[in-house]
Amino acid sequence: EVQLVESGGGLVQPGGSLRVSCAASGFTFSDSSMSWVRQAPGKGLEWVANINQDGSVKYYLDSVRGRFAVSRDNAKNSVFLQMSSLRADDTAVYYCARDSGIYRYFVSWGRGSLVSVSS
C-alpha cells in the first residue's frame, strides 16, 4: 500500500523558516517524481513545487521561487520542502504527492501538514 506521511508543520512567525518532510513507502520512491501541493484554509488546491526522480530537475510556483527549496533523499525515501521568508499567505495545508511520472498528475497524496504563518 502506498503511504505518504508529512511532518514538520506548525506555527511560525512571518519571515521565519520551516521544513516539512514527507516519508514514502509502498512504492519504488527513487523511480517517482514528487510534488508539493498546498491548500489555504477554505480555498482550492495550489501546486507549489516538483522534483524529479534523482533530484536534478526542480520546478517551482513563481510566488515561492527563491524562498522555498524542494529536495529529496532517495536512501531514506523522503522528500522535503524547506520554506523561508514565510508570509501570511503561505498559511496552508501542505500535501506531498506522488507524480504519475512524466504526465504531471498526482496518483497518491499524503494527509497533509498544516503550516500557519502568524505573529
Place this chain on the structure above:
Amino acid sequence: DIQMTQSPSTLSASVGDRVIITCRASQSIGRWLAWYQQKPGKAPKLLIYKASTLESGVPSRFSGSGSGTEFTLTISSLQPDDFATYYCQQHNSYPITFGQGTRLEIK
C-alpha cells in the same frame, strides 16, 4: 501560466441525478487534464487523467471528456458518497494549475 476555470462553483443535486461539471483552459492543453475528488478534511483523490482515463478503482459512473480548452466531468447517477468538491488540473505544462473547485451539495 494556464488558467483553469470550472463551472459551476456550486452545484445542488439529488441522489440518482446526472451531473456535469465543466472545466475550461485559457489555452489548449490537448487532453492533459485530470479530475480529483476531495472530501472535507481529506486529501484529494485522483478520479480521471488524460481527460477520459478512469483511475483504477474509481466507479464507472464517473466519466470525463473533452480536448483542447473545454472538458467535462460527468457523474451518471449520483450516490451519497459523491457529495464532495471536485477539481480539474491541467497536466500539460508547468506551472501545474488547478480549477477553483466545484462543490457538489445535496439538494
